[in-house]
Amino acid sequence: MSAETITPSGADARQRGQVGAGLQPGWGVSPERQQAIGEVLGGLVPPTGRLAPAQLRGVTAGLAARRSLWADLVVRDPDVRWYLPLHRSNSCDVWLLAWERGQDTDWHDHGGSSGSFAVAEGGLVEQYRAPGGLRIARRPLSAPDAVAFGPAHVHNVAHTGDGPATSIHAYSPPLMAMTYYSTTEYGLIARGTVAVDGPEGAQGRGGAGTALAAASASAARLTPDSLPADAPSIDELLAEARSGLTRLRPEAAFAVLTDGAVLVDIRPMEQRMDEGEVPGAIIIGRNVLEWRLDPRSEARIPALARADAQIIVMCSEGYASTLAAATLRRIGLHEATDLDGGFQAWKTADLPTRPAQPPD
Ligand SMILES: [Fe+2]
Numbered sequence: 001m002s003a004e005t006i007t008p009s010g011a012d013a014r015q016r017g018q019v020g021a022g023l024q025p026g027w028g029v030s031p032e033r034q035q036a037i038g039e040v041l042g043g044l045v046p047p048t049g050r051l052a053p054a055q056l057r058g059v060t061a062g063l064a065a066r067r068s069l070w071a072d073l074v075v076r077d078p079d080v081r082w083y084l085p086l087h088r089s090n091s092c093d094v095w096l097l098a099w100e101r102g103q104d105t106d107w108h109d110h111g112g113s114s115g116s117f118a119v120a121e122g123g124l125v126e127q128y129r130a131p132g133g134l135r136i137a138r139r140p141l142s143a144p145d146a147v148a149f150g151p152a153h154v155h156n157v158a159h160t161g162d163g164p165a166t167s168i169h170a171y172s173p174p175l176m177a178m179t180y181y182s183t184t185e186y187g188l189i190a191r192g193t194v195a196v197d198g199p200e201g202a203q204g205r206g207g208a209g210t211a212l213a214a215a216s217a218s219a220a221r222l223t224p225d226s227l228p229a230d231a232p233s234i235d236e237l238l239a240e241a242r243s244g245l246t247r248l249r250p251e252a253a254f255a256v257l258t259d260g261a262v263l264v265d266i267r268p269m270e271q272r273m274d275e276g277e278v279p280g281a282i283i284i285g286r287n288v289l290e291w292r293l294d295p296r297s298e299a300r301i302p303a304l305a306r307a308d309a310q311i312i313v314m315c316s317e318g319y320a321s322t323l324a325a326a327t328l329r330r331i332g333l334h335e336a337t338d339l340d341g342g343f344q345a346w347k348t349a350d351l352p353t354r355p356a357q358p359p360d
Pocket residue numbers: 105108109110155200
């Protein structure tokens with residue numbers, strides 16, 4: 001680790017200036033490559049649910065061993081630790097990282113996610129808070145070492161040796177936030193929490209003049225330029241969808257349910273398990289909604305897939321449900337609408353709810 005560029009606390013990096021956004025996720029991984037990675041992960045990653053550290057180690061070690069899936073994607077950059085998202089699902093995300101001499105992550109946790117990383121090329125050294133206390137442990141790692149950790153893990157990973165290093169990281173649930181820590185005489189003390197758009201200390205590593213800053217600026221320019229001039233923003237799309245709907249507040253929806261209307265809950269299982277359910281609501285996943293409700297679809301639910309069906313789509317807060325209801329109208333269900341405020345408003349209105357029923 002080079003004390004002149006990055007201190008163990010990462011203070012220099014922060015004083016150089018922070019960049020809120022990292023590289024654009026998904027760039028550089030072709031659909032074919034994503035499919036190949038997906039096929040490898042197919043037997044290792046369940047579509048939903050939390051992976052145990054040992055399962056995550058299987059993911060990182062398994063991908064690290066398959067060089068053809070990632071070796072040609074690596075970009076070497078002396079200024080920043082370059083990274084690329086390889087895979088993301090509801091259950092985990094997987095990242096490819098490249099390291100040059102002196103680069104480190106700063107001390108951080110993983111916002112409650114479990115994780116693993118495998119050294120695919122070169123060497124890294126991990127310092128981590130030993131279970132139960134003040135002591136800092138240290139372990140040098142070289143390819144093909146892979147380590148895994150639970151949600152309480154706090155560590156600082158640094159590049160060692162002369163040559164470049166490459167590593168593959170996986171987190172479950174997908175990384176959402178990280179808290180950074182300072183080393184003090186009292187041990188590690190939390191300094192601040194940031195939302196994450198990249199793995200392993202990507203935030204704050206792109207000071208002015210670095211390649212990361214340039215890439216971020218480039219991404220900011222590219223995004224609007226690459227869109228067709230008449231493409232609506234999501235806010236405009238939502239407003240347009242709502243202009244064609246008579247949305248129902250929870251009390252009004254409750255009233256028409258007794259008149260034959262059907263409440264269709266499109267929230268994913270994790271959200272239902274967390275938030276609760278409405279008794280009697282029909283659960284149809286958003287990804288199959290149109291196929292279940294189009295009267296012309298072989299996969300339709302006959303009792304519901306009717307042009308005059310009074311479908312009230314419900315999500316958590318009443319945004320995704322609007323777009324779904326508008327699509328149902330487009331395919332001919334002219335009575336379809338959505339629940340204004342979603343499940344949250346239903347619950348606030350003291351209408352009937354119950355704990356979600358786990359699948360059999
Ligand atoms: Fe980490």
